[in-house]
Amino acid sequence: MKAVHFGAGNIGRGFIGKVLHDNGYEVTFADVNAEIIDALNRDHEYTVHISEEDGASYRIKGVDGIHTANDADQLAEAISEADLITTAVGVNILPIIARTLAPHLANRTTDRPLNIIACENAVLATDTLKAAILAEVDGASLSNIGFPNSAVDRIVPIQKNDNILDVKVEPFYEWVIESDSWVGEDKLDGVNYVENLMPYIERKLFTVNTGHAAIAYYGKTLGYTTVSEAMDDEKVVAYLRQVLGETTRYLTENYDFMEEQQKQYIEKIIARFRNPYLSDDLDRVGRGVLRKLSPNDRIIKPLVYLHENNMDHGALSKLVMFALQFDNSDDPEQVEMNGRIESAGTDGFLAEHSKLDSKLIEEIKSSI
Template sequence: MKAVHFGAGNIGRGFIGKVLHDNGYEITFADVNDEIIDALNREHKYTVHIAEENGAAYKISGVKGVHTAQDTEQLAEAIAETDIITTAVGVNILPIIAKTIAPHLEQRGGGKPLNIIACENAVLATDTLKAAIASEIGTHAFSNIGFPNSAVDRIVPIQKNENILDVKVESFYEWVIEADSWAGDDKLDGVNYVPDLMPYIERKLFTVNTGHAAIAYYGKTLGYRSVSEAMKDDEVVVFLRNVLKETTLYLTHNYDFTEVEQSEYIDKIIGRFENPYLSDDLDRVGRGVLRKLGPNDRIIKPLVYLHENGHDHDALSELVVHALKFDNQDDPEQMEMNQIVSEKGVSHFLSTHSGLEKGLLEEIKAKI
């Protein structure tokens, strides 16, 4: 069996690539990084290290690389023969990747099943990729092709390894795929197929991502620089748990997760945050503040739901305040937010950008 994976970065090699390898796939990594592609074609193997004391090491073999822009013939051949196409490039890059994939699908024909999956940190990213491909060639080439959405979760710490291909990842991972959109009968082991993906997308978003935001924005106000430093402070951990207690209300009210299940999930997530081998810089964790204060993202969506339904939301309101005060001069979104707030005020920003109404605005302004 063969796979083509777009994005030969740490997530691509350390997470998606490892799962595909463990399922017996020969993997062609497609990327524009000359150094990575050259190393893949020279070594044809790399090692995935688990980020913990005495962590295991896994050899990944049977891999090669193609330069997405330069090796067009090799890429066309790989796509013609592949059983699965995956991506880990960032949701904003998917329309570009679609232009690369689309013409080769027309040449592929409607033979064996093919699944195309965008493994991005975004909601329903495969739908985005599918729409972009359809805009290039229409849908006539989609016969026997599945476009299942997926949710992915694995922390990859900042790292510098002696071997450019080796990658360090946490032991925990979760890859959830829409079962009904999968083409063919050959499914992946180590992956959770579900009829409805949204509960898992929002559980991860409002636990892992909201939790990371809470650590970054509150930890930075206390003068910490990394997740590991912040998580040693009981005050940060208490605030984190208060935030996740509130998002638990959203999740258990909207989906079938029980409070016990969500409590166990939170304990597991906090254990991941406390892992010193996974520590990340708070500026990096907190960057992209405009997106993170968007109306459907990790802070505002559960906050608005709890406010509108009369539930406790004090910690999430406080998290908005800490996000507004976050100061990362290297983040373009931070600079844009700061300019809007400086020129037009907090209320204008939160009403126009985050979609907050007067009552909630007044609550938040009272905390500033």
């Protein structure tokens, strides 16, 4: 079996690529990073290191790479032979991937099953990719192609290794895939197939991602530069628990997660954040602040729900203020946000960008 994975970065190699390799796939990575593609085609293998005391190491063999901009014919052949296509490129890049995939999918000469999965840190990202592909194929039939959405979770910290291809990852990972949208009988081991994906997407988004944002934005106000430094401060841990206590109310009100079950999940997440072998830079964790303050993302969606239902949301209100005060001039979204606040004020920015009402905006402004 053959797989093409778009995105040869650390997530692609350390998480998705490893799972595919473990399932017996020949994995071809497609990327525009010439240095990584050249290394893949030179070595055809790399090592995934588990970041914990006495962590194991795994050799990922039989891989190669294609430069998506320079090797169009080779990429077309790989797509035509693929049994599975995955991405880990960032949701904003999916329309570009769609333009690459669409002509080859529309001209498939085989009816064998093909699944295409966007493994992105976004809600229903495969739907986004599918819509972009359909817009390109102009009504052509995409026979026996599945587009299952998925939820992925594995912390891969910023790192620099002696071998450019080697990757350090945390021990924990979770990959959940929509079962009803999968075509064919060959499912992946080490993956959880479910009928309803949304509870898993939002549990991860409003626990792992909201938690990471809380550490980054509050930790930075206290002068910390890394997750490890911040998590050594019990004030940060206490605030993190308050935030996740509020998102728990959202999750248990909207899905079938029991409160005790969610508390156990939170303890697992906090233990992951405390892992000293995974410490990441707070500027990197907090970047993309406009996305993080958008209406359906990790902070605003649970905050609005709790506000509208008269439930406690003080910690999430503070998190908005910490995000607004985040200082990372290397983040283009931070620079844009600062400009918009300077032009429209905090009220105008939160009303226009986060779609908040005036009452909640006043609560947020008076929260710290």
